[in-house]
Amino acid sequence: MRGGPFGYITALGVRLDARGQGLARTLLAHVLRALREAGLEHAVLDVDADSPTGALGLYQSLGFTVTDRSISLVKRS
Incomplete structure (x- = not known):
C-alpha cells in the first residue's frame, strides 16, 4: 500500500x-535517520490538520506529503 516496509511514528x-x-x-529528524538506517524507505504518521501548533507545516517541511484524510467522530455524554 505504501510502497514497501515503513516506520510508523505514533506520537x-x-x-x-x-x-x-x-x-x-x-x-523527528533523528527518528527519520534511525528509520533509514534500519532499512525503511518510508515513514508514516497521522496529524490533526486543524491543529493550531503548526504540526502539519512541520511535517511537510521535512518531506511528508498528505496521502489520506480521515474524519474522527466522538460522542460526548
Missing part, C-alpha cells in the same frame, strides 16, 4: 513551555 509532542526551540524538528 510526537513538545510541552507548551518548550515550543519554538526546534525540538520537534530535531527529534
